[in-house]
Amino acid sequence: MPASIKDVAKEAGVSIATVSRVLNDVDVVNEETKKKVLEAIDKLGYRPNIVARSLKTQRTKTIGIIIPDISSQIYPEIVRGAEDVANIYDYNLMLCNSDLDPEKEMEYLRVLREKMVDGVLYMSTSLEPSILELINKLQIPMVLIETTSKEGNIPSVTIDNEKAAFDAAEYLIKKGNKKIGYIGTHEDAVNASALRYTGYKKALLENNLKVDDKFAYFGGLKSQDGYEGMLSILEKDTVDAVFCASDEIAMGAINALRDKGMKVPEEVDVIGFNNIYSAAIFYPKITTIAEPMYDMGSVGMRMLIKIINKQEVELKNYVLKHELIERNSCK
């Protein structure tokens, strides 16, 4: 049993109130007694019990972070960014993997509330009405990362996915490519990555290129999807270039092209999305749209802490800048 404030009080020969005062550096307390208390604290190796403190102050100094899956390639960096900022302000992170399962998300939201976290950083794809309703009921400070709520009434930090995809596709077009494929999320999906198809399409149209479904493959964001997607497109026609909605897709697509005896970038340009760690290690190094993962986490956390402290946030919906990184998978 660790020492409590009571033990310290007894040891120092003062009341627990006084101990509490020096602990929190509040009110004025005589230098003499302060010293006595400090000595007692030191002697007993006393450390405050934050659970008890939390119950009293109604603040736990911990923040919940809900992500689809920490073992995927893109979330660890976001989490790291969040933790680094949290750390500065003496917050800890409670990590929750939802697997994008709305039921799990809701359960975590409830548990986080029960554990009285001061706020939640929430990453999901779609925000179903039932979840929105729960969020509303829970009354817990929250910021969305990578998503926005329909009405934009929940603070968020994202990138402009449509514009980013537009930039990527236009880059491919500027290189002189005409037949440009797409591998990624279906445009009807209600999440951020679906906007990438919209951006891709817009770039083609604005440049008087026709959008043909035979050049598009809709599936997941994994390398397997890229591999299969590339093969599927190749069965129908040849392509000059491919826009991939994720770097993993790009890697899979490049592997498929290689297996078909086609050279990247000599014969086909491939551009990815995300700029995950291995994009720069892969051969060829992948030209891609860099999403500021770390910054999304840190900016999101910073905003959340402001909200928790009831400070004004200038901008409710941050849109961070993306960047096209030229490497070796495009001519």
Add this chain to the structure above:
Amino acid sequence: MPASIKDVAKEAGVSIATVSRVLNDVDVVNEETKKKVLEAIDKLGYRPNIVARSLKTQRTKTIGIIIPDISSQIYPEIVRGAEDVANIYDYNLMLCNSDLDPEKEMEYLRVLREKMVDGVLYMSTSLEPSILELINKLQIPMVLIETTSKEGNIPSVTIDNEKAAFDAAEYLIKKGNKKIGYIGTHEDAVNASALRYTGYKKALLENNLKVDDKFAYFGGLKSQDGYEGMLSILEKDTVDAVFCASDEIAMGAINALRDKGMKVPEEVDVIGFNNIYSAAIFYPKITTIAEPMYDMGSVGMRMLIKIINKQEVELKNYVLKHELIERNSCK
């Protein structure tokens, strides 16, 4: 302000004691009143306050997990394994990134104690005396992952790093390679990956191959280290094969070989370690020693929870099996 047990009691017309009883399903309580209470709970949308409960029961149902860096390539899977098991037993995870800084590790240990976590999953490289001392003082259930304490008195889950490296090196030898390089941690380092050099050396010696320092490059575990290490070795001599203490090193080494115009595996065999996600996506796909990351996390968590519940654990120091995965970076 959310409803408390008091509100429920008033709503149901019973005492808070009774509400608590139905909440925890303890003692016998009249079906009739139980129903009333349940209705009140439902009506008010009552959820227990776990912070208050924790203060009373002295159990928080949360577990601290200290890792070097979540944004590195190997920890996310361990964390995921840990979380999945934690989830089953209604525990949550408090994530702490230490960057292998002993000071940070100790600070986290203290804060986790203050927040009354029920246990800690601890990943570090070296356990300095000062940390051991703190651990001892804190009296908090703990299991080590990827490391062991000198005396083996702290429960742990690891793989046999020396044997794994031995297997990898012997695999290279069996392929007929004579001049086998090593890129990785220095043998004097006091952590798990240093044992890989020991295993590598042992394999060479047992097979009557001489160990020559010009074939060894000691550095970090990143791809950059692999790239530079390969170049450095190549300056002194040619090699038939290279044992890399991590997959990232292997990727860097392969890129260096490629830049030097040498083909993998036709001219040089390269074997990695860890089996990180991108090892199977890289070109060529990397032959490697697979560490059961997910299992280390889940087994560790399982063990920790047993310890927390004061159940007997049959084995204090688990050694999980590694596996050599043959892919395309070796002939």
Add this chain to the structure above:
DNA sequence: TTGTATGCGTTATCAG
């Protein structure tokens, strides 16, 4: 400047 007392929301002990 310091101490007493109350309550944060629970669980658990003790009577009834």
Add this chain to the structure above:
DNA sequence: CTGATAACGCATACAA
């Protein structure tokens, strides 16, 4: 079977 009530460890309003 149920209701008071005392902790759990701390912060704080109010007295002194």
